Amino acid sequence: EAQVTQNPRYLITVTGKKLTVTCSQNMNHEYMSWYRQDPGLGLRQIYYSMNVEVTDKGDVPEGYKVSRKEKRNFPLILESPSPNQTSLYFCASSWDRTYYNEQFFGPGTRLTVL
Amino acid sequence: DAKTTQPPSMDCAEGRAANLPCNHSTISGNEYVYWYRQIHSQGPQYIIHGLKNNETNEMASLIITEDRKSSTLILPHATLRDTAVYYCIVRVAKAAGNKLTFGGGTRVLVKP
Numbered sequence: 001e002a003q004v005t006q007n008p009r010y011l012i013t014v015t016g017k018k019l020t021v022t023c024s025q026n027m028n029h030e031y032m033s034w035y036r037q038d039p040g041l042g043l044r045q046i047y048y049s050m051n052v053e054v055t056d057k058g059d060v061p062e063g064y065k066v067s068r069k070e071k072r073n074f075p076l077i078l079e080s081p082s083p084n085q086t087s088l089y090f091c092a093s094s095w096d097r098t099y100y101n102e103q104f105f106g107p108g109t110r111l112t113v114l
Numbered sequence: 115d116a117k118t119t120q121p122p123s124m125d126c127a128e129g130r131a132a133n134l135p136c137n138h139s140t141i142s143g144n145e146y147v148y149w150y151r152q153i154h155s156q157g158p159q160y161i162i163h164g165l166k167n168n169e170t171n172e173m174a175s176l177i178i179t180e181d182r183k184s185s186t187l188i189l190p191h192a193t194l195r196d197t198a199v200y201y202c203i204v205r206v207a208k209a210a211g212n213k214l215t216f217g218g219g220t221r222v223l224v225k226p
Contacts, residue, residue: 043216090157101205105157
């Protein structure tokens with residue numbers, strides 16, 4: 001089944017404790033992206049990647065890191081999480097530039113930073 | 115990206131067609147209309163898109179007016195599982211920046 005998977009789905013952590021949220025897609029998509037969703041603020045892009053080893057900042061990259069060493073994986077790293085990073089996070093992917101607007105989303109990761 | 119306007123909410127009876135309107139009066143010639151939906155706290159789901167011709171797939175139909183200033187997403191036989199927030203987005207197909215920006219959307223409640 002074609003899908004985008006994220007792990008963990010739920011995470012409660014404490015301020016400053018490094019964490020990684022994994023994202024993997026099995027559709028051989030070139031483009032991948034991370035979004036966060038907060039009440040009243042909608043969906044905001046954190047980082048995106050157009051292909052292996054090609055990443056760029058979205059609208060809200062502060063406090064996050066990403067890497068794209070393999071085409072299928074695009075982990076989101078929080079080196080020193082803070083409470084304002086408490087949010088619902090989504091990973092998304094799509095084929096290539098022609099299909100950037102037809103994105104497949106993962107199920108989401110609900111992160112709470114205490 | 116052109117701005118879109120959608121009603122904040124609407125109810126629909128199960129088994130009936132749901133017609134979701136979207137206004138995009140400032141749409142430019144190379145911008146497509148995309149529809150997504152988000153079931154509570156799940157990842158957004160792509161539904162359909164079109165440029166000027168009407169489109170249909172297994173999920174829905176998209177009707178775009180001749181002047182392209184508005185469109186309607188039609189769910190032909192709404193089920194309880196179609197309860198979700200529906201987003202209309204207008205973008206060029208090969209935008210250099212590929213982030214999706216969802217507006218307020220229409221909260222659709224399908225009732226038995």
